[in-house]
Amino acid sequence: MNILLLPDLLIILLAASILAIDLYRGKPQSTVSFHMSWIGLLVIFCLLIILPYDQEITYWGTYKVTGISLLFKQVFVLSSLCTVLLSAPYFKPGGNARGVLRYRSEFYFIILLCTFGMFAVVSATGLLTLFIGMELATIPLYILSGYQKEDSLSVEAATKYIIMGSLSTGLLVFGYSFLYGCAGSLSFKAISVFAMASPTDPLFRLGVLFVLAAIGFKLTIFPFHMWAPDVYDGAPTPVTAFISVSSKAVAIGFLLILVYGPLAPLHNYLQIILLILAGATMTVGNLGALKQKRLRRFMAYSSIAQAGYIIMAMAGTAAAAYSSIIYYLFVYAAANYAIFFIISIVGRNGEEEFKSLQGMGKQNPVLAAVLMLTLFSLGGIPPLAGFMGKFLLFAAAAERGFYSMVIFAALNSTISLYYYLLLVKEAYIIKPAIAPRVLVIDNIQRISLVLLTSAMVSLGLIPLFSSNIMAIVQ
Amino acid sequence: MMSDLLFYGLVTTLVLLSLLAVSLPNLLHGAIALIGSFFATAALYIMLQLEFVALSQIMLYIGGIIIFMLIIILLTSGLGQENRYMVKGRRRAAGAGVSALLLIGLLLTISQPSETLQKATLRAAPVTMDDIGFRLMATNKNGFIIPFEIISILLLVALVGAVVIARRDNGQEQES
Numbered sequence: 001m002n003i004l005l006l007p008d009l010l011i012i013l014l015a016a017s018i019l020a021i022d023l024y025r026g027k028p029q030s031t032v033s034f035h036m037s038w039i040g041l042l043v044i045f046c047l048l049i050i051l052p053y054d055q056e057i058t059y060w061g062t063y064k065v066t067g068i069s070l071l072f073k074q075v076f077v078l079s080s081l082c083t084v085l086l087s088a089p090y091f092k093p094g095g096n097a098r099g100v101l102r103y104r105s106e107f108y109f110i111i112l113l114c115t116f117g118m119f120a121v122v123s124a125t126g127l128l129t130l131f132i133g134m135e136l137a138t139i140p141l142y143i144l145s146g147y148q149k150e151d152s153l154s155v156e157a158a159t160k161y162i163i164m165g166s167l168s169t170g171l172l173v174f175g176y177s178f179l180y181g182c183a184g185s186l187s188f189k190a191i192s193v194f195a196m197a198s199p200t201d202p203l204f205r206l207g208v209l210f211v212l213a214a215i216g217f218k219l220t221i222f223p224f225h226m227w228a229p230d231v232y233d234g235a236p237t238p239v240t241a242f243i244s245v246s247s248k249a250v251a252i253g254f255l256l257i258l259v260y261g262p263l264a265p266l267h268n269y270l271q272i273i274l275l276i277l278a279g280a281t282m283t284v285g286n287l288g289a290l291k292q293k294r295l296r297r298f299m300a301y302s303s304i305a306q307a308g309y310i311i312m313a314m315a316g317t318a319a320a321a322y323s324s325i326i327y328y329l330f331v332y333a334a335a336n337y338a339i340f341f342i343i344s345i346v347g348r349n350g351e352e353e354f355k356s357l358q359g360m361g362k363q364n365p366v367l368a369a370v371l372m373l374t375l376f377s378l379g380g381i382p383p384l385a386g387f388m389g390k391f392l393l394f395a396a397a398a399e400r401g402f403y404s405m406v407i408f409a410a411l412n413s414t415i416s417l418y419y420y421l422l423l424v425k426e427a428y429i430i431k432p433a434i435a436p437r438v439l440v441i442d443n444i445q446r447i448s449l450v451l452l453t454s455a456m457v458s459l460g461l462i463p464l465f466s467s468n469i470m471a472i473v474q
Numbered sequence: 475m476m477s478d479l480l481f482y483g484l485v486t487t488l489v490l491l492s493l494l495a496v497s498l499p500n501l502l503h504g505a506i507a508l509i510g511s512f513f514a515t516a517a518l519y520i521m522l523q524l525e526f527v528a529l530s531q532i533m534l535y536i537g538g539i540i541i542f543m544l545i546i547i548l549l550t551s552g553l554g555q556e557n558r559y560m561v562k563g564r565r566r567a568a569g570a571g572v573s574a575l576l577l578i579g580l581l582l583t584i585s586q587p588s589e590t591l592q593k594a595t596l597r598a599a600p601v602t603m604d605d606i607g608f609r610l611m612a613t614n615k616n617g618f619i620i621p622f623e624i625i626s627i628l629l630l631v632a633l634v635g636a637v638v639i640a641r642r643d644n645g646q647e648q649e650s
Contacts (some may be wrong), residue, residue: 012627019634061615103638113631120624128621136628143635149643187615203588 004057004065007044007073008119014040015112022105033105034088037112041081048074053472062125062187067472068322069122072253075329076118079246080111082337085448086344087238096347101147101236111242114140118250122257127176127186130254134172137250138165138218141243145235157234164227168217171210178207191262199265208263212273218251220304221311222280229288232300237347240296241340244303245333252310252325260318271315275397275405278315282308286415295343295352298419299336302378305416306332309393312409316396323470324392331377331389331459338374338452341445342367349437354426359436361428367439368427370453375420377456380413385459388466481521488514499558501547505540512536526606 018033025032053067089095091104101107117136124130142165146158180186182204183194194204216224232240259270285305292298310332313324343352345367350356361368377386390413394406441449459465491511498504512535519528610618 058615060613060619061617062620102643106634106638110631110635113627116627117624120620125615126621128618129624132621132624132628136624136631139628140631140635143631143639146639149639 004051004055004070005059005063007048007051007070007077008116008123010040010044010047011077011112011116011119014044015109015116018105018112019109022109026105028102028104031104033108034084034091037084037108038081041077041084041112045074045077045081048077058125062129063120063123064125065123068326069119071326071469071472072122072249072329073119075249075326075333076115076246078330079242079249079333079337080115082333082448082452083111083238083242083246084108085444086241086337086340087236088444089344089348089442090236090238094348096237096344097349097351098148098236098347099150103147107144107147110140110143114144114242115246118246118253121250122253124257125188127179127188127191130257131172131176134218134250134254135169137247138169141165141239141247144239144242145231147239148236151234153234154236155234157231160227160234161231164217168214168224170214171217172214175207175210175212175214178203178210182207188262192264195263195265199269205266205269208266208270209273211258212270215251215255216277219248219255219307219311220281220300221277221307222284222304225281225284225304228304229297229300232303233294233297237296237340237344237352240299241337244299244340245329245336248303248307249329249333252307252329255311255314256322256325259314260321264318271400274311274314275402278308278311279405279408280308281305281311282409282412286412286419289416289419292419293354295346295354295356298354298423299339299343302416302420303336305412306378308412309390309409312405313393313396315402315405316399319470319474320392320396320399323466323473324389324396326473327466327469328389328393330465331385331456334452334455334459335374335377335386338370338449338456339378341449341452342371342374345439345441345445348440354423355432356437357423357426358430358432360439363436364439364441367441367449370449371427372424373453373456375423377460379417379420381417383457383460385456388460392466477521481518484514484517484521487511488518502544505543505547508543509536509540512540526601526603529603 014036018036021036022030022033048070051070053070056064056066058064087101087107090101091107093100114137117133117138117140120129120133121137124133142158142162145161146155148154176186179191182201183191185191194201198204213224215221217227220228232244235243259267259274263270282305285301285303285308289298289301289305292301310325310328313321313328315321316324346352346356357371360371373384377384380386380390382388394409397409398406488511491507491514494507495504495511498507512531516528516531519525519531609616610622613619
C-alpha cells in the first residue's frame, strides 16, 4: 500500500516540473506556473481527502505516515494553495501598490518545496528528519520574505528573519545534542525509553528547554516573538500570510510530535512551562495589537495571541490536544487567509493600513461584511468557526483542571475582541477624510473569499468536521 | 608516552593559534591563524580515531566557513587593514573576571563525574567511514536515507533562492 506516500511524491514532482517548464519555455509574464501550482495543489488536496486515515505505514524505516500526519498535510496543502491564489495579483503590473514581484515560477517552486519540508516534519520518526524538515520549512521563508528586492522594508525583514532564525536553529541543534547525548540515538523510540527511565535527568531537561526555546522562535511565543511584527510587515503580503499560517502550523506540529511522543513522560513538568508561556504570549500579543495602525503588523500581533491560545491546549491529554489544535489550525487558516485576501484587495492601489479600510461599508458592503465575519471568527464569537475552535482549545486545558488558566484566556479573548472590532469600526463607522479609492476585486479573490467565508461559517455550524478529526486522532 | 607528547604539543599549538586568532590586529592574519587552529583540532580528532569528524572538520570549517569569513573580510574592510582598538583597564579587568568565572565553573562541572556523560562517552565507540556511509544510505529503521534525500532538496531550494535574490534585474523583464 504505497498510496499514502503519494502526496509527498506528487508535491516534489509538481515543484520540479514547474521549474523545468520555466527553464525550457518560460517567459517572464507567463502564468503557466501559477495555473500548474494551484491545480496541482488542488489535486493533492483531493487526494489527501480520499486517502485512508486509519492506517500507519513506515517507509524506509524512518518516514511514518499516520492519520494525524495526513491531517496536518491537509492544513499545509490548503495553506499553500491559498498562498498561491493570494499571490496572483502581486506578479501583475498594477496588482499591488508596493510594486511588482518577479520570478513567479521560482516563487511557487520555493513555496511547494517548503510545504514538502513541512510534510517531512510531521512524518518524522527521528530527530534528524525532524530537524532537516524544519530547516526546509524555514530557510525558504527567509528567501521569500526578501522577495520584494527593491523595497528596503522587505530586505530588512529578510535580514532580521535570517538572523533570528539562525539563532533559533543553533539553539535547536544545541538542545538536540543534549537529547542525543542522553539517549545515545536520534530515534524517538530511544529518546522515549530514556525519558521513561530517568525523567529528572538534568542534562535531558536542559536539552528539552533548549528545544522549547528554539521552537518558541518559530511559533512566536513570548519572549521569542519580537521578530514577528517586523518580518510580517516587511515581507510581501502572500509571504506574510504563508508565514502566519504554514510556518506556525508546522512549528505546532513539531511541538505536538515531541511533547506527546518521545517527551510524553515529562508532560507533567512541561505542562506548567507551556501554560506560563501560553499566558504570557496571549497577553503580549493582545496588548501589542491594541496600538497598531498597519494591517500586516496588526496581523502579526494577532497571530502571536492566537499562538498563545493554541499552546494552552497542550496542557491537555494527547487526544484532546491533537484534535482541538488541528481543528483550530483549519479555522485559523481560513480566517487568516480571508483577512489577507482583503488586505490584498485594499493594497491593490493603496497602503495596507487601517485608514485604507475606511468607507468600505458604503462602497462594498459585501466585502465589509466578510471582513466583519472574519474578525468575529478570529475573536471567537458564536456561531462562527472561531468560537468552536477556541471552545475546543479551552476545553482541552479545562479537562485537566486548569480552570484559572481558562478564565485568564477568556479574559484575553475579550481584549482581542476589542481590537478586532477596531477594524470593523474603521470599515463601517469612521467617515473617510478623502474620497475612498475604488476597490477592484478580481475573480480569483472573489471566489477564494466566498469559499473561505463559507468554510468559516460551516466549520462552526456543522459538527461533522470536528468530530471527524476527533475520530481520526483517537 | 609518544601519544601523550603529541597530544600536549597539539593542544599547545591549538591554544596559541586560537589566542593569535583573536588578538592579531589584522583580520586576515587572524583568519589564517584560525585555519591553523582548525587543523590542530582536526589532528586531535584523528588522535581519537574519529576520522570522519576530522575530515568533516577540515571540509566544513576550513573549506567552507573560513572561505566565507575571508569573503566577508574582503567585502567589508580592505584586506590587510589593521584594526587597533584601545581597551581600557577596567574593561580588561571585567573581561578577565568573566573568563575566570567561566573557567572556575567549567572546572567544577568537569571535575564532578556525571553518569549520563560517562555512559554517552562509552557508547561512542570508534566508527569507520564505511559504517557511516552504509548507515547514511540504509533503508532500515537505523538508516538516514530520508534526511539525506531531504538535504538535497534543501540545497536545491537554497540555490534557486540564492539566484533569485542575487540576480541583478535588468529593467527589460518588467516591461515585456
